Amino acid sequence: MNAMPPLGEPASEPAATSAPAQExxxxxxxEAPKETAGETGRPAAPLSPGRETLHYAVRNPKxxxxxxxxxxLLLTGLFGPFLMDGTDPNAYSGSQAVPPSGExxxxxxxxxxxxxAQFVHGLRATFLVGVIGGGIAAVIAMLVGFxxxxxxxxxxxxxxxxxxxxxxxxxxxxxxIVNAYLGVRSVPxxxxxxxxxxxxxxxxxxxxxxxxxxTRDFVDLxxxxxxxxxxxxxxxxxxxxxxxxFMTFILLFGGAIxxxxxxDFIGLGPTDGVSLGLMxxxxxxxxxxxxxxxxxxxxxxxxxxxVVGALYVANVGLDEVFNPKLRES
Amino acid sequence: xxxxxxxxxxxxxxxxxxxxxTAVDRVSFSVDRGEVVTLLGESGSGKSTLGxxxxxxxxxxxxxxxxxxxxxxxxxxxxxxxxxxFQDPFSCFNPVFKADRIFALxxxxxxPRVSAADWRTRVEGAVxxxxxxxAQVLGKYPHQLSGGQLQRLLIARAxxxxxxxxxxxxxxxxxxxxSTRIDVLNLLGDLRERGLGVLYITHDLSLGxxxxxxxxVLRNGRITERGATEKVFGNPLHPYTRHLLAAVPRLxxxxxxxxxxxxCVFHAAGAEGDLYxxxxxHFVACARLPECEGR
Numbered sequence: 001m002n003a004m005p006p007l008g009e010p011a012s013e014p015a016a017t018s019a020p021a022q023e024x025x026x027x028x029x030x031e032a033p034k035e036t037a038g039e040t041g042r043p044a045a046p047l048s049p050g051r052e053t054l055h056y057a058v059r060n061p062k063x064x065x066x067x068x069x070x071x072x073l074l075l076t077g078l079f080g081p082f083l084m085d086g087t088d089p090n091a092y093s094g095s096q097a098v099p100p101s102g103e104x105x106x107x108x109x110x111x112x113x114x115x116x117a118q119f120v121h122g123l124r125a126t127f128l129v130g131v132i133g134g135g136i137a138a139v140i141a142m143l144v145g146f147x148x149x150x151x152x153x154x155x156x157x158x159x160x161x162x163x164x165x166x167x168x169x170x171x172x173x174x175x176x177i178v179n180a181y182l183g184v185r186s187v188p189x190x191x192x193x194x195x196x197x198x199x200x201x202x203x204x205x206x207x208x209x210x211x212x213x214x215t216r217d218f219v220d221l222x223x224x225x226x227x228x229x230x231x232x233x234x235x236x237x238x239x240x241x242x243x244x245x246f247m248t249f250i251l252l253f254g255g256a257i258x259x260x261x262x263x264d265f266i267g268l269g270p271t272d273g274v275s276l277g278l279m280x281x282x283x284x285x286x287x288x289x290x291x292x293x294x295x296x297x298x299x300x301x302x303x304x305x306x307v308v309g310a311l312y313v314a315n316v317g318l319d320e321v322f323n324p325k326l327r328e329s
Numbered sequence: 330x331x332x333x334x335x336x337x338x339x340x341x342x343x344x345x346x347x348x349x350x351t352a353v354d355r356v357s358f359s360v361d362r363g364e365v366v367t368l369l370g371e372s373g374s375g376k377s378t379l380g381x382x383x384x385x386x387x388x389x390x391x392x393x394x395x396x397x398x399x400x401x402x403x404x405x406x407x408x409x410x411x412x413x414x415f416q417d418p419f420s421c422f423n424p425v426f427k428a429d430r431i432f433a434l435x436x437x438x439x440x441p442r443v444s445a446a447d448w449r450t451r452v453e454g455a456v457x458x459x460x461x462x463x464a465q466v467l468g469k470y471p472h473q474l475s476g477g478q479l480q481r482l483l484i485a486r487a488x489x490x491x492x493x494x495x496x497x498x499x500x501x502x503x504x505x506x507x508s509t510r511i512d513v514l515n516l517l518g519d520l521r522e523r524g525l526g527v528l529y530i531t532h533d534l535s536l537g538x539x540x541x542x543x544x545x546v547l548r549n550g551r552i553t554e555r556g557a558t559e560k561v562f563g564n565p566l567h568p569y570t571r572h573l574l575a576a577v578p579r580l581x582x583x584x585x586x587x588x589x590x591x592x593c594v595f596h597a598a599g600a601e602g603d604l605y606x607x608x609x610x611h612f613v614a615c616a617r618l619p620e621c622e623g624r
Binding site: 216217218220221222223224225226227236239240242322323324325 | 408426
C-alpha cells in the first residue's frame with residue numbers, strides 16, 4: 001500500500017479506466033450528444049440544471065397533457081367572457097330548459113340562462129378562488145411546515161400548537177360571523193378566507209417531510225458549506241419534495257374550489273356572480289337530475305373534475321421530471 | 330490546533346424531557362496540524378456526538394472548544410478552517426442534484442470571485458488528488474456513483490477550501506470495501522502530509538491504529554485511555570483497552586480473554602480528577618469507570 005502514487009498524480013486507481021471501459025465510455029459519449037445537442041454533432045456540454053429540467057419536461061407526455069388541459073380551460077375562463085360581448089351569464093336568453101343546440105351550446109337552465117355563458121364565466125371565478133385560496137394556503141403551509149420541521153424543539157411545539165388550533169376552528173361559523181360583520185362578498189375575499197383556514201393539514205404534512213429530510217447528512221454538509229437556515233430549506237430540502245409541494249398546491253387548489261362551491265350553496269358565496277360550484281348547487285337545488293336536464297350539471301362537474309384531474313396528471317409528470325431516479329426507468 | 334477542554338454534552342430524553350443522558354462527559358484532548366488523531370469507541374460511546382460538536386452541528390453544554398486559542402464560533406469562517414466528512418456517503422449527497430453540486434456550494438460560499446473556468450480546473454485537480462477520474466464522476470447524479478467514489482468526492486470537497494486546518498472524518502470507511510478502505514485511509518495520510526490535522530473517528534481498532542500518532546479511547550462518553558498510539562496499544566493500562574486489543578481477530582490464534590489488570594493504575598497512583606498520566610503522553614482513567622465515580 002506504500003506504493004501509492006503521490007498526491008496530484010493523474011488517476012491510476014480507477015480500475016474502470018482500463019482500455020475496454022474507456023472504449024465504452026467513449027461510445028457512450030458519442031451516443032449522448034445526439035439526444036442533447038441535436039444535429040450539431042459536437043459533444044454537448046453538461047446542461048445547466050434549469051435547461052435539464054426543461055429538457056425532460058417537454059418530453060413528458062403526462063406533464064404536457066395535464067398542463068395542456070389546464071391551459072385550455074384557463075384560457076377559456078380568461079378570454080371567453082370577452083368574446084361573449086359582455087353578456088350577463090345570469091340573464092334570460094330567450095328560451096327555458098332547452099337541451100344543447102347550435103343556439104345554446106350547452107342548453108339553458110329552467111330560468112332561461114345560457115349554460116355555456118355560465119360555464120365560461122364560472123370557470124374564471126373557479127380558477128380565481130382556486131388560485132387565491134390554494135396559493136395562500138400553500139404559502140402559509142410551507143412557511144409553517146418548513147420552519148417547524150427544520151427547527152424542531154420549542155419553535156416546532158409552538159407552531160404545531162398554532163396549526164392544531166386553526167385546524168379545529170369551525171371555519172363555517174367563523175365565515176358566518178365575518179360575513180355578518182364585514183358584509184364583503186366577492187370571489188377574492190372568499191378565496192382569502194379559504195386560504196387562511198385550509199392550510200393546517202398541509203403544514204403538518206410538510207412538517208413531517210421536513211423532519212425526516214433534515215436529519216440527512218446533506219443538510220449538515222450544506223451547513224458546513226456556510227448555508228443558512230432558509231437557504232438550506234429552499235435549496236436543499238424543498239427540491240427533494242418539489243413534486244410533493246406541487247401536489248399539496250393542487251390538493252389545496254381543488255379543495256378551495258370544492259369549499260367555495262359548498263359555501264356558495266349555503267348562501268355565503270358571491271352574491272351576484274357565477275361559479276362552477278354555484279352552477280352545480282343551483283342545478284341540484286332545482287332538481288336538474290330528476291328533470292333529466294343533464295346539460296345543467298354535467299358541464300360544471302366535468303369542468304371541476306377536468307381542472308383538478310389534469311393537475312394531478314401533470315403532477316405525476318412533474319415527479320418524473322424533478323426526480324432524476326425516475327427518469328431512467 | 331483544535332483543543333477540547335472538558336467538553337460535555339447532555340441530552341434531554343423521555344416524556345417532557347424528564348430525564349437526561351450524558352453522551353459526552355468531560356472529554357479533553359487536542360488535534361494539531363499535521364497529525365492524525367484516532368477517536369476510538371464502540372457504538373454509543375459518544376464519538377459521533379463529539380465529532381458533531383467539533384463541527385458545530387450539536388451544541389456543547391459544558392467545557393470549551395478552542396481553535397488556536399480562540400473559542401469556536403460555528404459559522405462560515407469557522408468552516409473555512411474546520412470541515413467534516415460523514416459516515417454515509419449516500420446520505421451526504423442531495424439525491425435530486427448532481428454530485429458535483431457539493432463543489433458548487435463551496436465555490437458560492439468561499440470562492441465567489443474565482444472564474445468558472447478556473448474553478449473547474451481546481452475541481453478537476455482536487456478530484457484527481459483523491460484518485461478519481463474527473464470525466465467519470467463529474468456531471469453524474471449520486472445514484473450513478475459508487476459509495477467509494479462519493480466518499481472520495483467528499484474528501485475532494487474538503488481539499489478545495491484554502492486554509493483548511495482540521496478535518497473531522499467520522500467513520501468514513503465503514504461503508505467501504507476493505508480494498509477501497511485502505512485507499513481512503515492513505516488519502517487521510519496524504520492530507521496529514523499537507524499539514525492538515527485529522528480527527529479520525531472509528532470503531533475499528535485495526536484501522537484506527539494504522540495512521541494515528543495519537544489515540545483517544547472513548548467509552549460511555551468518557552475517555553478511558555489516551556496518548557501516543559504506540560504507548561496506548563503497546564502498554565495498555567485500562568482493562569477496556571486490553572479487551573479491545575484482545576478482540577482483534579488474528580489468523581491462527583484462538584480467541585482469548587484479555588489479561589486482567591492486577592490493579593487500577595489510577596487509584597494505585599492516588600490520582601485525582603479524570604485522568605492519570607502514567608507516563609509522558611499516556612493518560613489513563615480509573616479502571617472501574619463508571620461504577621467508581623464519586624467514590
